[in-house]
Amino acid sequence: MNDKPAGKGLITIAAQELSDNRVITLSLAGRKLDKKDLFGKSDPFLEFYKPGDDGKWMLVHRTEVIKYTLDPVWKPFTVPLVSLCDGDLEKPVQVMCYDYDSNGGHDFIGEFQTSVLQMSEARDGVPLEMECINPKKQRKKKSYKNSGIIILRSCKIHRNYSFLDYILGGCQLMFTVGIDFTASNGNPMDPSSLHYINPMGTNEYLSAIWAVGQIIQDYDSDKMFPALGFGAQLPPDWKVSHEFAINFNPTNPFCSGVDGIAQAYSACLPHIRFYGPTNFSPIVNHVARFAAQATQQQTATQYFILLIITDGVISDMEETRHAVVQASKLPMSIIIVGVGNADFAAMEFLDGDNRRLRSHTGEEAARDIVQFVPFREFRNAAKETLAKAVLAELPQQVVQYFKHKNLPPTNSEPA
Numbered sequence: 039m040n041d042k043p044a045g046k047g048l049i050t051i052a053a054q055e056l057s058d059n060r061v062i063t064l065s066l067a068g069r070k071l072d073k074k075d076l077f078g079k080s081d082p083f084l085e086f087y088k089p090g091d092d093g094k095w096m097l098v099h100r101t102e103v104i105k106y107t108l109d110p111v112w113k114p115f116t117v118p119l120v121s122l123c124d125g126d127l128e129k130p131v132q133v134m135c136y137d138y139d140s141n142g143g144h145d146f147i148g149e150f151q152t153s154v155l156q157m158s159e160a161r162d163g164v165p166l167e168m169e170c171i172n173p174k175k176q177r178k179k180k181s182y183k184n185s186g187i188i189i190l191r192s193c194k195i196h197r198n199y200s201f202l203d204y205i206l207g208g209c210q211l212m213f214t215v216g217i218d219f220t221a222s223n224g225n226p227m228d229p230s231s232l233h234y235i236n237p238m239g240t241n242e243y244l245s246a247i248w249a250v251g252q253i254i255q256d257y258d259s260d261k262m263f264p265a266l267g268f269g270a271q272l273p274p275d276w277k278v279s280h281e282f283a284i285n286f287n288p289t290n291p292f293c294s295g296v297d298g299i300a301q302a303y304s305a306c307l308p309h310i311r312f313y314g315p316t317n318f319s320p321i322v323n324h325v326a327r328f329a330a331q332a333t334q335q336q337t338a339t340q341y342f343i344l345l346i347i348t349d350g351v352i353s354d355m356e357e358t359r360h361a362v363v364q365a366s367k368l369p370m371s372i373i374i375v376g377v378g379n380a381d382f383a384a385m386e387f388l389d390g391d392n393r394r395l396r397s398h399t400g401e402e403a404a405r406d407i408v409q410f411v412p413f414r415e416f417r418n419a420a421k422e423t424l425a426k427a428v429l430a431e432l433p434q435q436v437v438q439y440f441k442h443k444n445l446p447p448t449n450s451e452p453a
Contacts (some may be wrong), residue, residue, distance in 0.1 A: 058118075058125045061198045062154060064190065065114040066101070071170065071186030073108060074137035074145040081138040082110045082147060084188070088123055088131060095132050098122050103138040108186065119154065119195065127155040135170050135188065148172045148185035157193045166190040199338075199447060201433035204440060207447020209338045211257045212328070215299060216321040217243060217284060218348035220269035220314045223378070226307045232349055232378045233307060242377035244300055246347045246413050250375060251296035253425040254345070264291040265299045268321050271311040278313050280320035315353030318346065322361040322372065329368035337448040338440040342370040343432070350380035356398040362388060363395060366403040371435045373428055376412045385410040405438055406431070
C-alpha cells in the first residue's frame with residue numbers, strides 16, 4: 039500500500055488565546071485539631087472561600103467529612119483555578135475548618151488565609167503547614183497557640199484541555215474512508231443492491247459518504263482523503279483485496295474532497311467484482327500503522343480517524359476485535375456507518391458503550407474507540423442529525439487519549 043499517512047485531513051489553526059483552563063489539585067491533612075465532641079473526637083471537614091465582588095467570602099469547595107479523628111487525611115480534590123481564585127494566584131483564599139454535626143450546627147474549629155501562590159510551595163515530599171486559628175480563643179487565652187495544624191501535602195497546577203483546545207492548538211485530524219465492496223451488498227447493476235446507483239445518482243453508500251464526509255471536511259484544510267475499499271476482486275488478475283485504493287492508485291489513494299470520493303467510488307464500481315469475505319482487520323491495521331508512528335509525538339499533533347461504511351456482515355470478528363483492542367492504545371478512532379437492513383449485532387458488539395471490548399486472548403481495550411451508527415435510523419432525518427450521531431463520541435475520545443498520554447496541545451502555554 040501507500041507510504042503516505044492514510045488520512046491526511048489537516049486542520050491547523052493557531053490559537054490566539056485560550057480561556058483559563060488551569061485546574062489545581064490539593065492534597066490535605068490535619069494534625070492535633072481541637073476536640074469538639076463531648077464523648078469522642080471531632081468529625082472535621084474544610085471549606086474554601088474566595089472574596090466575591092461584593093466583598094463577602096464565597097464558598098468554592100467543601101471537602102468530605104472524616105469521622106472520629108483529630109488527625110484527618112482528606113482525599114485529594116481538583117477544582118478549576120478560575121473557581122478558586124479567578125485565576126489570580128495572589129488572591130487570598132480563606133480556609134475554614136469545622137466539626138461536622140448531623141443537625142447542621144457545625145462547630146467552628148479554626149481558620150487561616152493563604153493564596154495559590156503560597157500553596158504552590160507545597161510539593162510531594164515537602165509539605166506546607168498552616169496553623170488553624172480560632173480568633174475567639176486567641177483573644178481569651180494568652181497561652182493559646184492554635185487549634186491544630188492543616189498540612190498541605192501537595193499542590194499541583196495543570197491544564198485541563200478540551201477538544202477545542204487541541205484543535206485550536208494545531209492538532210491534525212487524519213481521516214481515512216473505508217468502503218465495503220463484498221458480495222453481500224448485491225450486484226451493483228441490480229436495483230436491489232446497496233451499491234446500485236439510482237436515477238437520482240445516489241445510493242446509501244453515497245448518502246453516507248456525503249452526510250459524513252461533509253462534516254469531516256470541515257475539520258480538514260487540504261480536503262484530501264485517502265479512500266480505500268475492501269472485499270473485492272481487482273483487475274487484471276482478479277485477486278481479492280482487503281485494502282485497495284478506490285482510485286486504483288496505490289501510491290496516492292487521496293481523493294479531493296467529498297466530491298472526489300464520490301467520483302472515485304462511482305468510477306470504480308464497473309471495474310471490480312464484489313467478492314468477500316468481509317474482513318475489517320486489514321483496513322483497521324492499515325490506519326493503525328500510521329497512528330503507531332504518531333505515538334512518538336511530544337505534543338498533540340495528530341489523531342487518526344477511520345470511517346468504515348459497510349453492510350454489516352463481518353467475517354474476521356476475532357482478528358477485528360484484536361485489531362481494535364491494539365488500536366485503542368493509539369491516537370485513533372473508528373466510526374462505522376452500517377447501511378442496509380442487515381443484523382448489525384456484530385457492529386454493536388465492537389462499539390463498547392455498554393462494556394469494554396476484549397480481544398480473543400482476553401486483553402481489554404484501553405478505551406472505547408468505536409462509534410457505530412446504523413444509517414437506516416437516519417434515512418429520513420436531516421443530515422445534521424446523522425452528523426451529530428456520527429461524531430458524538432469523537433471529541434471525548436481525542437481528549438481521553440491525549441490526557442492519558444499527558445500530551446498538551448502543540449501551541450499551548452505551560453501551567
